[in-house]
Amino acid sequence: xxxxxxxxxxxxxxxxxxxxxxxxxxxxxxxxxATVTLNRPERKNPLTFDSYAELRDLFRGLVxxxxxxxxxxxxxxDNFCSGGDVHEIIGPLTRMSMLELLxxxxxxxxxxxxxxxxxxxxxxxxDGICAGAGAMIALASDMRIGTPQAxxxxxFTRVGLAGADMGACTLLPRMVGQGRASELLYTGRAMTxxxxxxxxxxxxxxxxxxxxxxxxxxxxxxxxGPSFAHGMTKKLLHQEWNMGxxxxxxxxxxxxxxxxxxxxxxxAYDAFVARQxxxxxxx
Numbered sequence: 001x002x003x004x005x006x007x008x009x010x011x012x013x014x015x016x017x018x019x020x021x022x023x024x025x026x027x028x029x030x031x032x033x034a035t036v037t038l039n040r041p042e043r044k045n046p047l048t049f050d051s052y053a054e055l056r057d058l059f060r061g062l063v064x065x066x067x068x069x070x071x072x073x074x075x076x077x078d079n080f081c082s083g084g085d086v087h088e089i090i091g092p093l094t095r096m097s098m099l100e101l102l103x104x105x106x107x108x109x110x111x112x113x114x115x116x117x118x119x120x121x122x123x124x125x126x127d128g129i130c131a132g133a134g135a136m137i138a139l140a141s142d143m144r145i146g147t148p149q150a151x152x153x154x155x156f157t158r159v160g161l162a163g164a165d166m167g168a169c170t171l172l173p174r175m176v177g178q179g180r181a182s183e184l185l186y187t188g189r190a191m192t193x194x195x196x197x198x199x200x201x202x203x204x205x206x207x208x209x210x211x212x213x214x215x216x217x218x219x220x221x222x223x224x225g226p227s228f229a230h231g232m233t234k235k236l237l238h239q240e241w242n243m244g245x246x247x248x249x250x251x252x253x254x255x256x257x258x259x260x261x262x263x264x265x266x267x268a269y270d271a272f273v274a275r276q277x278x279x280x281x282x283x
Contacts, residue, residue, distance in 0.1 A: 012066035018058070022051035024076070025058075031067035032223040033216060041077030044129050046085035049092075052108055052133075059114035069223035069230075069282065071118075072215045073137060074125040078208065083132020083155070090159065105165075108133060112167045115140040116238050119231030121222045125215035126150045127208050131190075136166040139175065139201075142234065145215045146202040148193050155188035163188075174241070176201055226264040227282035 016031040024037035036055070038045035047055075062068055075081050084090055093101060115122055115137070124141040130152040138144050138152065146152075154172065156165045163169065163185025172181040176199040184191055196202040206214045222230060232255045240248045259265060264280045271278035 012064055014067045015062060015065040016067050020054065020058075022048065022054045027068070028216075028220070028223075032069040033072065033219045034068045034070075035072045035074060035212075035216065037074050037076050038081050038134075039076045041075070041079070043085070044079040044082035045075040045077070045134070046082045046088075047133050048085050048088045049104075052111060055137075056107065056111040056114050059111070059118045062118040062120055065120070068120055069227045070219040071120050071122045072125060072212070072219050073122060073141060074212050074215065075127065075134075077128075078149070079128035080124070080126045080130040080150070081132075081134025081137060082129050083134050108136075108166050112136060112140040112171075116234075119227075119234060121219070121230055121234060123215045123219050125212045126152070126202070127211055129153075131155055133166065136168060136171075139168070139171050140166075143203045143218070144196075144201060145211055145218070146193050146196055146205050147208045147211050148205055149208060150193040150196065150202070150205075151190040152196055152201065153188060153190040154184050155190075157186060158188040170241075175199075224280065226259075226262070226268075226280045228262055228264065229259045232259055 014031065015034070016027040018025050020036075024035075024039045026035045026037070027033065036058075038047075038051075040046060062071070093104065096104070121143070122141040124138040124144045126138050126144055127147040128149050128151070130138050130150055132153070132155055135152050135154050154163060154165075154168055156163050156168075168185060169181075172185065175181075176184070180199055183189075191199075191201065193202065193205055197205055204214070236248075236251060236255055240251065243251060263283050264278075267280060268278040
């Protein structure tokens, strides 16, 4: 497996040529929009120890990507992701020591941290079953486009575990509200697509045939935008959860002052004066 290497100096490098080992990785012709496809459709695209770790490392590495500006996550076939593989993850977990279990649960949480920390907007295209860790991958994405067939379940309690998994107890209430999140996390029941849309989990619903294309179109729109500024927006959307209003306003003042020094800000002004549409380059 050829994974794009990290460098100690933090220099940017292209990721279009990344060779995935546990899922599919495809990139648009211009190298800006990447699509991660969870590719075990015969079992509803469950995760394994290796796919968890590779996804974590990929999203960590995208901090250094010079080409990728947005990412789409989708499942192969008619489902998004059924969560951790019962035979390849759940079974082995029952035989692990506490320290081994903690290593695993920290790794799964690190995937969510990596998704939230990478500067690229992440869009989830959700069809069919979206359960357990799959629901958390969708939740950790910046936006979600679903289908009428989407069924999203945080079903940890159904296997005797707490609903507190991979950040669910902090991310889900902020998305759908405390009461609705409590219901979903206590009962493990599936949230319907219509509920997900009404509650703000899904940004829109599309047909199964068009959901991936809709997510990629939105990813393209974002990739063609001011990507440095998008990264700043993502960072502050995440960081301001733990700030008071005054601290948030100051953080945004500093962020905007930084963005005003970019070439994209000048490009937008020049295009406006010339009555043209700006062409952003992300610097």
